[in-house]
Amino acid sequence: MENLSDKLRSLGITLGTGRVTVPRAPTEKDSIESYVPGEPVSNEWGEVFHICRQYPKTMVHGEQALFTDMDWDMIFRWAKILLPSTNPVDQMVFLDTETTGLAGGAGTFAFMVGIGIYQGSHFILRQWFLRQPEEEKAMLAEIDRIIVSHPIAVSYNGKAFDVPLLHSRFILNGFTSPFRQIQQIDLLHLARKLWKNRLASRTLSNIEQEILAFKRSEEEVPGWMAPELYYDYLRNGNAAGVAPVFYHNAMDIVTLGALLMYTAKILSAPNQFSNLHGLDLVALARLHAELGEPVSAIQLYDSGLRSGVPDEFYVDCLLRQADVCKKLGDINQAIQYLEKAADQQSVPACEELAKYYEHTERDYEVAIRYVNQGLEIIERMPGKTYQKSQLDRTFQHRLERLLGKWQRKNECEKGL
Amino acid sequence: MATTENPTQAKVSQLLAQWQSDRTLYPNIVYWKQSDPVAAELCPFPEEMDNLLAQGLRNRGIRNLYSHQRESWNAVHEGQDLVVVSGTASGKSYCYLLPILHRLVHSSEEKALLMFPTKALSADQFDEAREWGAFINRSVPGQIRPAMYDGDTPSSQRPAIRANANLLFTNPDMLHLGILPHHTQWEDFFRGLSIVVIDEVHVYRGVFGSHVANVIRRLRRVARFYGRELQFILTSATVANPLQHGSRLIDNPSIRLVDRDGAPRGERNFLFYNPPVINEDLGVRASASGEAMRITSDLFRNRIQTILFSRTRRGVEIILRHLKDRHGDTLGEFRAYRSGYLPEDRRDTERNLRNGTTRVVVATSALELGIDIGGLDAAVLVGYPGTISATLQQSGRAGRGMEPSCAVMVASANPLDQYLVQHPDYFFGRNPENVLIDPDNLLILLNHIKCAMFELPFRKGEQMGSLNQSLLSALLDLLVQSGMVHEGVDQYFWMDADYPASHISLRSSAESTILLQTQNEGKPVTIGEVDELSSYWMTHPDAVYLHGGESYLVENLDFEKKVATLTPFWGDYYTDPVKDIKIERISVLREKEAGQVKISQGEIMVHTQVVGFRRMRWETREIIDTHDLLMPVNTLRTTAYWFQIPTDVIDVLRSDALWRNDPNQYGPAWNAIRTLVKRRDQFRCQLCGVPEGGEISLHVHHKIPFRAFSNAMEANRLDNLVSLCPACHQEAEKNVKIRSGLAGVQYAIHHLSPLTLMCDMADLEAAHDAKASWAAQNASVILYELIPAGIGYAEKLFDTHDELLNDAYDLVSQCPCKEGCPSCVGPAGENGLGGKAESLALMRLLSNVDGRNDLER
CATH class of the missing domain: 3.40.50.300 (P-loop containing nucleotide triphosphate hydrolases)
Structure with missing residues (x-):
């Protein structure tokens, strides 16, 4: 009788990579306990491997202390979370998962979950690891206890990945998910806002190096390798390969703590930092403007421009700054910024100025001057793009109208 | 009295009466089925x-x-x-x-x-x-x-x-x-x-x-x-x-x-219309779309709301343009409906049909499914839609409430169309097709086991519907061995970075597809795709490929980029791949005896290689020339149905002189060619090895019969010629005769199989061999599925063998042709002459019906 795998092979199917060999029976030496100083914990759902570490709050991670006293208002406003009346830090859980796949979906699970909380004078880091996938229930039960008393999750891409994934695992295990009600501070989104223009990559490891000046030890393995390392562990029972993932996960969480402190601090008290990059100040200015803090936003733009920003961002800053001034009602200041921008050949600045002189000052000659300046700049723009011709058309249109108004005004004045 | 009838009733009945007295039209109506009104339940x-x-x-x-x-x-x-x-x-x-x-x-x-x-x-x-x-x-x-x-x-x-x-x-x-x-x-x-x-x-x-x-x-x-x-x-x-x-x-x-349909139905008229023969010598009929337009014009002029179904999107546009040209269209009375139109446009057409603004809609089968356009008064079908079920659906578009309606199917020159208009009882008398699926097809099943495991881990011993438990656990074990799945204590877990559903398309069994690209203003445009294995014979270089009713010439087939480059083509020929097919039998799953014939269903392995292609003229289907080509060998494991012809049947055929060899005009250089072949063959019979000399004078035999070719040059290619002694030559000619009978039977049952199965002809392939490797060197005809592992067609064919053979016999025996034609035993090809007499003789001997044997003997 032909066996199933021969039959499938003759149908053109080869399953897997073919590198699977019959594993030798794992020995005690191979177990996770021989590599990681943790031990199984048990609850009504069974056992799961667990390790707990403590870091003093005063520890400095890279250049950033793990805890700083500060005003939490700004970052909570940014995250659109109501600031708790008690100490916010007590409600936070720092969360990162290592999973069996990076695409998500019901078949992906977290084989390791790391959670950090502040407790007394320490930052407590707990990690759970599934020696067998069946240990998941026990792990989730452990996590559940912490999440319900810490309803604010701080993560890096947790909104799109870690939180929905864990939520899904609770459902799949028939549990009520504590993540239904969770509030989130996703630092990936904040990092994008802050460092989009300055850093080529906003991965956690890059931010950690560039912003916190922290360098991981040689134990580090990149996160994308985690799934394969875990498959190998399950296949051959040897934990040597998967053990470094504990270090990777732990560092991700410690970095999350330090990064939250750093970002919350530069958001709430940027002037306490003497050496912020011009682009960071400008990014902070923009955030302040978005969060309804125009006064500090203008100051931040000013100090950003004083520190210097690359040319390609300069005009944009001026335009944004003018915008904030307008919102504050300081038209004169806004005009000054726009004029600076117009000097830098900014078409939108010319347009804004032309509008201002046409409608507010009714000084048609100045308005016409700005329209003409705009037209010259458009003319010099390279290429023959659709956008260029559209711009040209609107400016021509404005020019015609202004010329008409100017003529009528002149005639009126003559008539008088 | 017409005055008491509602207006539509009058209109449809009046027009039908008018057609009956129209001498240019009425003779083309080869069948008229009228069904009585049925009141609503x-x-x-x-x-x-x-x-x-x-x-x-x-x-x-x-x-x-x-x-x-x-x-x-x-x-x-x-x-x-x-x-x-x-x-x-x-x-x-x-x-x-x-x-x-x-x-x-x-x-x-x-x-x-x-x-x-x-x-x-x-x-x-x-x-x-x-x-x-x-x-x-x-x-x-x-x-x-x-x-x-x-x-x-x-x-x-x-x-x-x-x-x-x-x-x-x-x-x-x-x-x-x-x-x-x-x-x-x-x-x-x-x-x-x-x-x-x-x-x-x-x-x-x-x-x-x-x-x-x-x-x-x-x-x-x-x-x-x-x-x-x-x-x-x-x-x-x-x-x-x-x-x-x-x-x-x-x-x-x-x-x-x-299935007791309680909706009311008015009087229904179903007409089969065969376009008149316009060239007696060539047997060419007027075009189906032209005749359909004429009928539609009559309907339009009589203010009868009509839907016209064309098989291709291009056909829709051509017919629409002609109708608009002929009648003018200022009010949007003519509309087209097909895929490729924007959803808003389609909605608009549906509305206009319901409110009566649109009087004629020209559509593809996109409108066949249950889109609600209300009932219309008449339906015109250009060509047989391919299945009885689709024909019923399309014609069913005509008829609203209790009002009379009519549907007209205009036959095209296609063999199946011609067969059906000549055998209307066949159409109305039989069941619509069987819909077949095989959820346990190993390849398909395996893919969905992966998906299911991704969705929820399998518990050990878990049942999945009626799926055989041991098959399920065998597949799970296999996935464990492959490393994609982890076997836990009591569950199986998906353990692969891949997201299985994303690799699985429900609409094909192929893992790899070739994109069909053509150029539009210098940019490649993808017009469709074929699976990689089919691309070997469908889109090989220089193939003429039909897509959406358009012809394209394949310029290039790139397996690395997975792209076939096509260019629009207006030549008067098509291409037919020449395949070298080797079939191995893996197992016999079922077997039965019917009369003297052994019928089998089993698993086979098919090795197919495209080794060339023929260019064929559209009109006459004659071979223009043959080209060599070498494509990779494709191996397919699938299920098949075959029957084996017993040796005594062969003996009867051998002894019957069913054919006469008319002397052939072998062409001007025949003598020279003949000498060349004999010299190449070292003046020995290539079968028994006897040398020329004495009483024996070698014959030069055409492996593919001379008359299968349109010109002597092609027929006399050296590789088509072989030297044989007279005795062996006689045997060879007999074999040709047997082969041509086998070929004719194969052609007929292959072409009729879609009448039993709701499938495309392209889902099945057929072959025959006088010494078949799959039937212990006996003569045999085989039909096999082109879907890896099969989907149940072979099983159904095995069950309906008698029906299939009887239908094939009717098809061939009732065909008005003399020596065989594309409508019965197939075009004259490499398998022999017309083959009609041989096919009929073979089927008579194979037929299970004793009476039939008596009748013919």
Whole structure:
């Protein structure tokens, strides 16, 4: 009788990579306990491997202390979370998962979950690891206890990945998910806002190096390798390969703590930092403007421009700054910024100025001057793009109208 | 009296009478079937039906239900799974919509899933559900929350749909890719899901249907996880086996059939129209589309609202243009409807059809499915749509209420068309096709086991519907060995970075496809795709490829980039690949004796290599020339049905001198060529080895008969010639005769097989051999499936062998041709002369019917 795998092979199917060999029976030496100083914990759902570490709050991670006293208002406003009346830090859980796949979906699970909380004078880091996938229930039960008393999750891409994934695992295990009600501070989104223009990559490891000046030890393995390392562990029972993932996960969480402190601090008290990059100040200015803090936003733009920003961002800053001034009602200041921008050949600045002189000052000659300046700049723009011709058309249109108004005004004045 | 009749009745009847007296038209009507009007079978609204629904129906002018709607209501209320078979425009959607709305009105937790095979169809039904929802929500705000969830749904809207919808419209592809693998996001939906509608189940056939059956297995499994057992309502067009098909599709052997159609029908006229012969010598008939336009013009002039079905999108446009040119069109009276039009345009056409502004719509089968355009008065079909079921659906578009209607099928020159117009009883007398699926096709099954495991780990010993438990655990073990799956203590876990559903397309069994690209203003445009294995013979370099009714010439086939480059082509020929096929038998699954014939069904391995192609003239199907080509060998494991011809039958054939060799004119250089061949063969018979000399003078034999070629040059190619002694030559000619009989039988049954199976000719391949490797060196004809591992066609063919052979006999014996033609035993080709007499003789001997033997002897 032909066996199933021969039959499938003759149908053109080869399953897997073919590198699977019959594993030798794992020995005690191979177990996770021989590599990681943790031990199984048990609850009504069974056992799961667990390790707990403590870091003093005063520890400095890279250049950033793990805890700083500060005003939490700004970052909570940014995250659109109501600031708790008690100490916010007590409600936070720092969360990162290592999973069996990076695409998500019901078949992906977290084989390791790391959670950090502040407790007394320490930052407590707990990690759970599934020696067998069946240990998941026990792990989730452990996590559940912490999440319900810490309803604010701080993560890096947790909104799109870690939180929905864990939520899904609770459902799949028939549990009520504590993540239904969770509030989130996703630092990936904040990092994008802050460092989009300055850093080529906003991965956690890059931010950690560039912003916190922290360098991981040689134990580090990149996160994308985690799934394969875990498959190998399950296949051959040897934990040597998967053990470094504990270090990777732990560092991700410690970095999350330090990064939250750093970002919350530069958001709430940027002037306490003497050496912020011009682009960071400008990014902070923009955030302040978005969060309804125009006064500090203008100051931040000013100090950003004083520190210097690359040319390609300069005009944009001026335009944004003018915008904030307008919102504050300081038209004169806004005009000054726009004029600076117009000097830098900014078409939108010319347009804004032309509008201002046409409608507010009714000084048609100045308005016409700005329209003409705009037209010259458009003319010099390279290429023959659709956008260029559209711009040209609107400016021509404005020019015609202004010329008409100017003529009528002149005639009126003559008539008088 | 005409004056007392309603206007349409007068119009259709008058025009039919007018046709009867039209001497240029009436003789072409080869068959006229008139069916009497049937009154509606009405039932009162169910007592338990919510008052809101009754009110909504009354607002639409509906005071009763048709019997099939009422029966469906009852079945749903009794908790049964059911399949509803009723005609076009018979109010099929109320069969599911009413009971579902009733449930949703009464429970806020309840959810329903409605699955449609195409987006157009779900959009149509969605509109109706929305209207009902709006009506009900006026009394019970927010109670009915219909939503469409398909590939076009913007991702910003998806979370809200997942959280809120209780009447979800989707398609199987979305269920497979977007919903099931992410079922935890649909937790609330699944916790309330109790009823699933699968509309138009006959579309789920072959590979597609086998995939969908597995998607439904997965759906049940996920629903069960959330504590729900699902109830299914299926609808189907008229097919031979709705119950069997429905049962297999949803994996429930006991479903209820609701097929007593209670909708009223007026007098129906079904006409078969064969275009007149315009060239007696060549037997060429007037074009089907030209004749269809003429008929449509008559209908239009008589103000009879008409739908005209063309088989190709291009045909639609050409016919539309001609009609507009002929009649002028200022009011939008002529419209086209086909895929490729924007949904808004289609909606607009549907509306205009319903309100009567549009008087003639020219459509492809895109309108065949249950899109609601109301009833029309007449339907004109250009060519046989390929299946009886589709013909019934298209012609069923004609007929509204009790008014008389007519449908005209205009035959094309296609063999099957010609056969059917010459045998109308055959069409009306037989069942529509069987819809076949095989959910346990190993390749398809394996893919869905992976998907199912991704969705929920398999518990050890878990059952998956009717799937054989030991097969399931064998597949699971195999996946464990492959490393894609981890075997835990009591469960199997998916353990691969891949997301299995994303690699699996429900619409094909192929893992790898070749894109068909053509140039448009210098940019490559993809017009379609073929699976890689088919590309060897369909889109080899220099092949003429037909797509959407257009001809293209293949310029290049790039396996690395997976692209075939095509260019539009207007030549008068097509290409026919020359394949070298080797068949190995793996196993015999079933065997039976019918008379003297042994019939088998089994597994085979087919090694196919395209070694060349022939260019054939369109009009006459004659061979222009042959080119060599070497494509990679393709190996296919599949199931087949074959029958073996006993040696005594062969002996009878051998002894019968059924053919006479007319002297051939072998061409001017024949003597020189003959000498060349003999010299090449070292003046020895190439079969028995006897040398020339003495009494023996060698013959030079055409391996492929001379008359199969259009010119002597081709026939006399050296590789077609071989030296044989007279005795061996006689044997060889006999073998040619036997082979030509085998070839004719093969051709006929292959071409008729779509009448039994709802499949495309392209799903099956046929072969024959006088010394068949798969039949212990006996003569045999074999039909095998081109779907890896097969999907059940071979099994069905095995079961219907007698029917198939009898049909083939009728087809060939009743064909008016003399020596065989493309409408019966196939074009003269490499297998012999016409072959008609040989085929008939063979079939007579094979036939199970003794009377027939007597009759002919």
